[in-house]
Amino acid sequence: MIYLDYQATTPLAPEARDAMLRWLDGPGGAGFGNPHSAHRMGRQARAAIELARHRVAALLPPGGRVIFTSGATEAINLAIRGSGSQGTVCYSAIEHSAVSDTAQSCGPAHVLGVDAEGLCLPDQAIPGGTRLVCVMQVNNEIGTIQPSAEWHRKAAGNNALFLCDAVQAYGKIEVTGADMIALSAHKFHGPKGVGALWVRDGLDLDEVQTGGGQEYGIRSGTLSPALIAGMGAAAHEARERMAEDAAHVEALWRRARELFGAWELNGSAQARWRGNMNIRRDGLDVGRLMSDCRDVMFSAGSACASGSGRPSHVLKAIGLDDRQAKSSIRLGWGRYTTMDEIEQAADAINEAAEAQGL
Template sequence: MIYLDYQATTPLAPEARDAMLRWLDGPEGTGFGNPHSPHRMGRQAKAAIELARERVAALLPPGGRVIFTGSACEAINLAMRGSGRGGSISLSSSEHAAVYDTAKTLGQAHFLNVAADGQCNTNQDVPADCRLIAVMQVNNEIGTIQPTAEWHRKAKENNALYLCDAVQAYGKIEVTGADMIAISAHKLYGPKGIGALWVRDGVELDPQITGGLQEGDRSGTLSPALVAGFGAAAHLAKERMEEDADHIEAMWNRARELFSDWTLNGGEDARLHANLNIRRDGLDVNRLMSECRDVMFSAGSACASGSGRPSHVLKAIGLSDAQAKSSVRFGFGRYTTLEEVETAAAKINAAVKEQGL
């Protein structure tokens, strides 16, 4: 099989797996201790968590704290629900469902327009009662890189907090300033089931999960194995960021050549080139996926798969329902090879030709 769905999840890095194994040992091993226990095994597990916290924080701005969560979705909910009540929330109309649906649930959501290239620019007003602005750094469906530093400034000018969903950016490009930043391990070659929220010093949150407050703002016993895997993946990403970026650029350039007669969704420049979202008008994507079942790619966000609705992100940049439904997304990563890109493109283009397109 050829895996081209790195926005949905990434393979577990061998280095992250190795870091996790010690903390899974039992009953004869000593790695299964509760990190919140005061005895030796607990202190050892706690030390592993604090090392991982330092490694995760090393890819984030200074002057904040890292709160480990069960996912980026939980981190986003902690930020949005825990940072206050009342007032409106301004968010880009191309946000991930974790932000989009939470804002609608909380009420008083104010949607910011995005341009045809996917950019959500700051030349838009926010409501006078805005308490929170949420604009993601890299879009999960089309890869657009947003002007997050400008949105942080705009939030401060309006006495609002700024939340950045940096799930697709973290470990790949510099994560710029914000008041709160949500990240996830499994988009970084780490394990599933662990995310984090970075919170700027001075920002207070109301816990949304109570019981023990092991993380100060979040209750629940942490998994040393998952946290250690996250830390190892973050440490590796920091070391390999330039090398990974060069590799991704080579994949992008070759894929653009191979899919030159497709239409690119979103702009080409302000974009993370790990993400190629393209369309062929009239394409039956379900048939394409069935006929190319040994190539793993996406018809949109993994979180919205099966809904049958056209992508709200593609609709936000001006595509019709038909155009949105004729779009596919390819994601490249550290372990993608040129041979895989070329083989996948040959199979997909042949299947498209069979549809008379």
């Protein structure tokens, strides 16, 4: 099988797996202790968590703290719900549903427009009384890189906080400044089930999930040393290999653009993470294509919305009609993808598309 769905999840890095194993030891080992216990095993587990916290923070702006969560969805909920209840929440039209649905459930919400390239430009007004602005750094469906640093400055100039969903950016490009930044480990070769919210120093959040208050008195629940150690190892590896990974992804992008030259690209070709290629051929039956190419793992859109039958809200936001949106596929690659896999996948997908008379 050829895996080209890196926006949905990434393969677990061997370094992350190795880091996790010690903290999964059973009665014969010493790695199963509760990190909130005061005894030796608890202190050892806590030390592993603090090392991981340091490693995750190394790829984030200075002057903030990392709060571990179960993933980016929880981190986003903590940021939006914990940062206040009075005022409007603004978010871009191409945000993940974890942002848009949460914002809508918390009171007044305002949608920021995007252009045909898939960029949310900061030349648009935000309503008076806005308390929070949410613009992701890299879009999960079309890969466009947003001017999030400019949005951070605009939010601050309007006395609002800024939340950046950096799930698709972290470990790949520099994460720009914000008041809060959401992360998910399994998008940068860490394990599923763990993420983090970075919160700048001086910003206090309300507790959303009550209980023991294990994470800075804000997020309750026993932490998993294994998952967090895996996330920390993945972050450390991403930092060490960022330039190498980016060069590899760029080479794969250039070859894929040649191989899929007959397809239309959705979103900007320039302001884009090169590990994401969202393309279309009008009239394409994507369901049939995926069935004919069952040994190539790719997406008909965001994995979070697959099976809904609805056209992608991201593709609709950049001006595609329902038919064009439903004729689009997303290919994603990264560190462990080979050039041969890109070429084999292109042969299979192009052959299957041509069999449809396209």
